[in-house]
Amino acid sequence: MEELGKRALTGDIRAVSRLIRNIEDQVPNTHEAIKHIFPFTGRAHVVGITGAPGAGKSTLTDQLICSIRAQNKTVGVMAVDPSSPFTGGALLGDRIRMLRHADDPGVFVRSLATRGAMGGLSKAVGDGIHVLDVMGKDVIIVETVGVGQQEVDIINHAHTVLVVLVPGMGDEVQAIKAGLMEVADIFIINKADREGARKLYKETLSMMDMGKFPSGWRPPIVMVESNMEPHTFAKSVDELYEKIQEHYAFLKDRNLLQERAQLKVQTEINDALRSAILEPVLNKLIESGEFDEMVQKLLKKETDPYTLADEVAAKYLVK
Amino acid sequence: MAKKIRILLAKPGLDGHDRGAKVLARCFRDAGFEVIYTGCHNTPEQIVNAAIQEDVDMVGLSCLSGAHTYLYPEVVKQLRDRGVTDIPVVGGGIIPDRDMQPLYDAGLKALFTPGATLDSIVDWINTNIAAKE
Known part of the structure; x- marks a missing residue:
């Protein structure tokens, strides 16, 4: 099992995917591989993307991969979809949106089922991030299942959390509730060409005007219009990636990365x-x-x- | 330990008739498998890369355009070229009798044609695709 860890360190794709599989299946002694790679972790920028089902997380992830690759950085993606509470089976469909990156050796995409975990992730995500990190991916994107209000485990794993909102999901009381709306480092109003987007923008803005930002980071709101206009869509997502990098630089400058790292090791x-x-x-x-x-x-x-x-x-x- | 059978289900080539693949995806989910569905218009390269990155136990291909004689063996060949010998490839669709043997000869592990019941496909998987050690 330690051998698998060693091969993962060299970026061996089959070793990496098998290791993640063993983590998911809780194969005995998988911990030996993690022990081996753990000292080499902590290099990648981990970006979480979360929001309601159908909000556009996978499509945004796909375009975000383009923005990141345009800067010659490599990307690892873990996309989580729900397991059936009845049969334990799962239909993992996030990859459909990211197919165009399948031939790019700088991109590694892995689909995971929740397998009973309740926080919007799979239990394998924590160690899975370590594996993608040591295989040398510069940016790791973790896409949660479509979440409701409370599934916010992503904050224990990501440096930068993106919360994707879409118009038409409720009034401003929804915006001031606890949970999902509190965990965003960046808000994305997706499908912003739809009716109600302006209103959602104002509600999110006024929600933030009521808040305090002890760290000094006030989450920006990025509007992203339909992906049916590929050019403007790509441009908006490029802007989004700039904000993501700004946030990472902010965490680094203020020594706040340590705080995020602490959440992860506590978990x-x-x-x-x-x-x-x-x-x-x-x-x-x-x-x-x-x-x-x-x-x-x-x-x-x-x-x-x-x-x-x-x-x-x-x-x-x-x- | 909690082994799950993971299956990649893909539609290679220029064919948008995805009802069959979707019915199967749902059926596999209900059978307790984890199904990675990559939709229509996949190239063999994309399918092979996805199969490797997802570490699946089996690749299931669906194609109704008649191009199965080229596309199915090509997926098998590219997996072998990449040194992958432990991921069997299975095909379905409207496959004329005369194409069956050449496809088996090319390395397809099983072929399911119209009339195959969902239960028979799930049974075949349960019998033949043991989750990997």
Whole structure:
């Protein structure tokens, strides 16, 4: 497994895609590969792109790849789509929009299913970013699933978060709610040729006028019109990329990258502890049948979940 | 560990009849597979690059324009040229009987023609495409 990590460091595409696959499948010992590459991580600019289903995230990502490639920088993309809560299957369709980059060796695109994760990402995204980072990609774009208001895990992984809004999704009360609207480093009003775009712009602006920006960065709003006009669309996205670079420079100048990095490592140690401590215990309980017994006890109201959890903790946790 | 079967579903060549591919994509989703659907008008190069980057267990091709005799073997050939021998290629569409054997000879692992039921395709995948180690 360490071998796979070594090959990923050389930019070997098959090693990279297999490693991401093993991370997703939670293949035993994959952690050995991550241990090997971890010291080399932290070089790439990670850009998150999030917004409602159908807001245009994939199409924007596709055009953004053009803007980034025009500066001779390489790009890694991880695009997340939802897994079915019923069958566990998934239809991953983000790649359709990015097909024109399939022959470009400077671009690596990987589709991931959420596999039960609730925050708008896949659990594999954190380590997946590391893999794309060490394979040498300059910019990594993480496209979330189509999100609602609360799926904002992307802030734990990205340096720059783009929130894509489209006209016609609600009044200004939506704009001042907590969650999604708070996490943007840059707002994009997409499909801005549609009715209501001007109104959405004003609402977003007045929402920000009410806010405070302790870091000193006030999220700009970029209007992007229909991709049916390729020239103006490309120009707007070039402008968007300028804003993205401005934000990255801002983070660097103010030593704020460290803060973002801290969020990421906190998430990572949290996840690593869970998989090292909680999961083995859970697996043991499931294998021994104790888990089913506990479920039955709860159904019969013989006990409650907290008492059971205390019993398990007393058995497995050495204080 | 939670292995999932990952399938790339693509339409090579100049053919916009994507109903069949979409029905299959939905069917595979319901069968618990992860399907990467890349839509219409793919070149063999694009399909091969996508298959490698996505590390899929199988490539499924759909083409109803009659160009399957060129496009399907070309995908197989380009995968081999890139040193990829562990991703089987499967095809579907309106394939005349006389084209079947040449396509198998070219390395296609299975061919599904009109009349093939969704269940039979899912069964074939469950039997023949074990998720990779």
